[in-house]
Amino acid sequence: YVLRRDYPAARIDYNRLLELDPQSYSGRLGLATLEQKEGKFRESLEILNKMITATPDDATLYIARADVEREMKHEDLALVDLEEAIRLDAASADAYLLRGNIYLAQKKKGLAKADFEKAISLGVPPADLHEQLKQCK
Structure with missing residues (x-):
C-alpha cells in the first residue's frame, strides 16, 4: 500500500x-x-525512538531515523545515526547510500563518492548510482 x-x-x-x-x-x-x-x-520519530530504546543494536532503526532526520533538515543528527548504524552493521549498503546522499547535498563530494563506492562494493549496482557519482566530480 x-x-x-x-x-x-x-x-x-x-x-x-x-x-x-x-x-x-x-x-x-x-x-x-x-x-x-x-x-x-515527529510521529515517525516518536515510534522510531521507542523502537531504538527497546532494541539499541538494530542498525535498520538508526537508518530509518536518519532518513526522517534528513527530511527534517537535521543532517547532523542523521549523520550521527548513520555512524551508529555503520558501527552496528558495517555491511549495510543503505547506511552508506543515505550518508553519501547527505554528504552530496552538503557539497562534500569526496566523502559522498567514498560512500557511494562503498555501497557499490556491498552490492548496489553501479548503474543505480550513476547520477550521484557524476555529481561527485
Missing part, C-alpha cells in the same frame, strides 16, 4: 497488525515509515 501511496489502506493494515501484536517489529517500523511518507515526521 505504501508503494502505491494508498496510505489510508496501509494505516488500516498496520493498525490491525499492531492490535494483534502491539510489539510487532514490522508493524511499528511500517507505521513509522507511513508517518514519514505523510510528512508526520
Whole structure:
C-alpha cells in the first residue's frame, strides 16, 4: 500500500497488525515509515525512538531515523545515526547510500563518492548510482 501511496489502506493494515501484536517489529517500523511518507515526521520519530530504546543494536532503526532526520533538515543528527548504524552493521549498503546522499547535498563530494563506492562494493549496482557519482566530480 505504501508503494502505491494508498496510505489510508496501509494505516488500516498496520493498525490491525499492531492490535494483534502491539510489539510487532514490522508493524511499528511500517507505521513509522507511513508517518514519514505523510510528512508526520515527529510521529515517525516518536515510534522510531521507542523502537531504538527497546532494541539499541538494530542498525535498520538508526537508518530509518536518519532518513526522517534528513527530511527534517537535521543532517547532523542523521549523520550521527548513520555512524551508529555503520558501527552496528558495517555491511549495510543503505547506511552508506543515505550518508553519501547527505554528504552530496552538503557539497562534500569526496566523502559522498567514498560512500557511494562503498555501497557499490556491498552490492548496489553501479548503474543505480550513476547520477550521484557524476555529481561527485
